[in-house]
Amino acid sequence: MGGNQQTGKTAAEQAKQEKADRLAKALRDNLHRRKAQARARKAPKIDTAETGMTAPVETDNSPKGDG
Numbered sequence: 001m002g003g004n005q006q007t008g009k010t011a012a013e014q015a016k017q018e019k020a021d022r023l024a025k026a027l028r029d030n031l032h033r034r035k036a037q038a039r040a041r042k043a044p045k046i047d048t049a050e051t052g053m054t055a056p057v058e059t060d061n062s063p064k065g066d067g
Contacts, residue, residue: 009017
């Protein structure tokens with residue numbers, strides 16, 4: 001009689017349960033991510049003129065073979 005002695009499940013049942021658990025976790029993670037995105041969209045925009053903060057601008061000053 002194969003299977004896990006502690007849970008009484010066969011290997012096929014265990015694999016099926018593990019797959020269901022992985023799917024459930026992926027769905028929960030996806031839901032959390034989507035809720036966070038929705039909250040970020042609803043958050044009021046911060047006007048940089050009011051805060052005096054600016055976004056850093058990166059420039060590439062490396063030579064491009066001009067000489």
